[in-house]
Amino acid sequence: MEDIVMLDAIERYIRGEMLPEERVFFEQLRKTNAVVDQMVVEHTVLLNQLNKFGERKEYTHTLQDVHTLLFESGEIKKPAPAKILVLWKKYKRVIAVAACIAGITALSISGLIAYFTPKPNVSEIAQLRQELSKVKNIARQTEAAIDKFKNSPSIRPVAPGKFGGTGFLIDSRGFLATSAHVVSKADSVYVVNNKGEYFKASTIYLNDTTDIAVLKIQDDRFQGSRSLPYGIRKSSADLGEEIFTLGFPRNEIVYGKGYLSAYTGYNGDTMSYQIAISANPGNSGGPIFNQNGEVIGVLSGKQITVEGVVFSSKSKNIFRAVEEIKKDSTPNNAIKLSNSSLVKGLDRVEQLKKIEDCIFLVKSY
Amino acid sequence: MKTGTNEQDLLKGLANNDKLAVETIYKQHYNMVQTLIISNNGSPEDAKDIFQEAMIVLYEKAKSGVFELNCLLKTYLYSVCRRLWLKRLSQMQRTVAEVENMEDVVAVEEQLEWHEQQNADFHLMEKAMQSLGEPCRSLLEAYYLQKKSMVEIAGNFGYTNADNAKNQKYKCLMRLKKLFFDQYNNTQG
Numbered sequence: 001m002e003d004i005v006m007l008d009a010i011e012r013y014i015r016g017e018m019l020p021e022e023r024v025f026f027e028q029l030r031k032t033n034a035v036v037d038q039m040v041v042e043h044t045v046l047l048n049q050l051n052k053f054g055e056r057k058e059y060t061h062t063l064q065d066v067h068t069l070l071f072e073s074g075e076i077k078k079p080a081p082a083k084i085l086v087l088w089k090k091y092k093r094v095i096a097v098a099a100c101i102a103g104i105t106a107l108s109i110s111g112l113i114a115y116f117t118p119k120p121n122v123s124e125i126a127q128l129r130q131e132l133s134k135v136k137n138i139a140r141q142t143e144a145a146i147d148k149f150k151n152s153p154s155i156r157p158v159a160p161g162k163f164g165g166t167g168f169l170i171d172s173r174g175f176l177a178t179s180a181h182v183v184s185k186a187d188s189v190y191v192v193n194n195k196g197e198y199f200k201a202s203t204i205y206l207n208d209t210t211d212i213a214v215l216k217i218q219d220d221r222f223q224g225s226r227s228l229p230y231g232i233r234k235s236s237a238d239l240g241e242e243i244f245t246l247g248f249p250r251n252e253i254v255y256g257k258g259y260l261s262a263y264t265g266y267n268g269d270t271m272s273y274q275i276a277i278s279a280n281p282g283n284s285g286g287p288i289f290n291q292n293g294e295v296i297g298v299l300s301g302k303q304i305t306v307e308g309v310v311f312s313s314k315s316k317n318i319f320r321a322v323e324e325i326k327k328d329s330t331p332n333n334a335i336k337l338s339n340s341s342l343v344k345g346l347d348r349v350e351q352l353k354k355i356e357d358c359i360f361l362v363k364s365y
Numbered sequence: 366m367k368t369g370t371n372e373q374d375l376l377k378g379l380a381n382n383d384k385l386a387v388e389t390i391y392k393q394h395y396n397m398v399q400t401l402i403i404s405n406n407g408s409p410e411d412a413k414d415i416f417q418e419a420m421i422v423l424y425e426k427a428k429s430g431v432f433e434l435n436c437l438l439k440t441y442l443y444s445v446c447r448r449l450w451l452k453r454l455s456q457m458q459r460t461v462a463e464v465e466n467m468e469d470v471v472a473v474e475e476q477l478e479w480h481e482q483q484n485a486d487f488h489l490m491e492k493a494m495q496s497l498g499e500p501c502r503s504l505l506e507a508y509y510l511q512k513k514s515m516v517e518i519a520g521n522f523g524y525t526n527a528d529n530a531k532n533q534k535y536k537c538l539m540r541l542k543k544l545f546f547d548q549y550n551n552t553q554g
Contacts, residue, residue, distance in 0.1 A: 003535070004531070004532065004535045007535060007538070042542070042546065043542075045549075046541075046542055046545060046546075047509070049486055049489075049490050049545070049549075050490065050505075050509050050510070050541075051509070051510075052483075052486065052487070052490075053487060053490040053491065053494070053510075054506070054509065054510030055382070055428070056421065056424075056425075056487055057510075058382065058510075059382070059421065059424055060417070060421070062382070062384055062387055063387065063391075063417045063420055063421075064417075065384075066384065066387050066388050066391050067391070067413060067417070069388070070388070070391055070392060070395070075391075075392050076391070076392070076395045076396055076399070
């Protein structure tokens with residue numbers, strides 16, 4: 001209760017409502033008692049701020065009122081589109097002629113440009129599928145293959161594949177995404193997991209423009225896990241974001257990291273990003289993860305003429321692919337993409353441990 | 366030629382919360398500002414925001430009592446709005462080559478810095494009041510802003526008597542004080 005009385009006194013003091021004797025007494029108290037003095041100072045600031053706050057609130061209301069009022073009475077108005085309409089009527093003819101000339105000029109210029117521009121040299125981009133025959137010692141490979149075939153229960157093709165790339169699960173029931181160019185010329189496709197088990201897969205979607213293909217594992221031996229550790233990002237990634245990938249440039253899974261260097265790909269291609277990461281033949285089709293373990297793209301190729309320029313198809317294209325597939329599949333076996341990553345916040349080693357089982361070597365024959 | 370005294374009167378009117386003064390200034394200058402904003406990439410809503418903020422700057426200045434207008438009100442408002450709009454544009458990262466000068470401008474940077482400070486104080490108090498919650502907020506507003514008497518407040522808020530209301534008000538004020546100063550002392554560094 002003491003405090004209430006004190007506060008009351010302070011407020012009366014600030015407002016100047018004290019009687020002269022009381023005031024003298026209070027000022028004396030302020031001088032001798034530092035705590036009281038501090039309270040007065042603080043309270044003055046508070047009341048001052050409170051007052052300003054109230055006044056400004058009030059004033060803002062007034063402004064709103066005046067605005068509405070003047071607006072209704074027509075003293076102020078939005079810039080009238082009517083004026084433009086009048087101008088339009090007046091200059092219709094002139095504008096039409098101008099538009100014609102502009103159109104013709106634009107067409108002829110774009111024609112000229114198209115004529116004179118050097119055609120983009122497609123071979124500048126090395127699609128990073130691996131020509132396995134070049135890399136491997138065929139004889140040894142075949143021998144090893146036969147050996148393994150005898151020993152292992154998994155059914156696998158006898159001949160080594162023509163091309164190799166990387167693929168990753170987008171739905172744990174056995175749907176994988178990879179690059180279109182890895183499987184486009186294939187008669188048959190096999191995917192191999194990190195343990196060396198082969199599974200027969202079929203291509204259910206292929207788009208050369210976005211360089212995305214979707215595979216489905218046909219083998220009954222494949223056991224899908226419950227859910228994928230990573231998610232697939234729907235929105236765009238950011239410049240400079242740290243990224244990493246897992247792929248099969250050799251028969252062994254290989255990790256690489258880098259950053260996103262441009263929002264567009266080769267010659268301003270908006271379907272892809274430019275990234276800086278070490279990529280070798282066989283990395284094609286590998287997932288590009290951001291730090292949180294969300295897939296932001298699918299590695300597709302690199303520019304030979306420039307060092308360190310790698311391209312990745314955007315993850316948006318995976319969503320588009322899945323939409324396309326959905327159109328001709330029954331609702332309950334449609335592919336379900338997950339947005340959320342379960343490895344967010346883990347350190348990289350832990351992330352990789354969880355992710356690596358979902359990355360496959362893709363071999364096409 | 367507009368007389369200077371006339372505009373000084375308007376400022377005095379502003380300081381005394383005279384609605385007519387607000388109306389007069391609004392009528393005379395709103396369209397000019399609107400043209401400025403719209404011809405520089407803005408919408409009518411932007412124009413309203415910017416003009417009203419400039420009016421707040423003017424109000425704070427008029428209230429402070431130390432403000433002397435040493436140019437035409439029109440020039441002053443135009444300069445403030447132009448500056449505010451440039452800032453807004455850069456915040457929205459809409460790049461604009463240069464807001465063209467359609468009118469004379471005067472330097473207002475310093476005044477706007479001061480205004481920023483006032484703005485910050487206002488938002489601090491607003492936040493404190495908001496986190497205070499009901500019925501404390503209404504109670505304090507009734508007493509300190511609308512200057513109602515304790516007896517009146519006791520009636521409105523359903524307290525049995527003025528003393529009870531006063532007790533409650535005291536508790537609320539202490540809470541507000543804590544909320545406000547926790548933040549305020551941080552910003553004052």
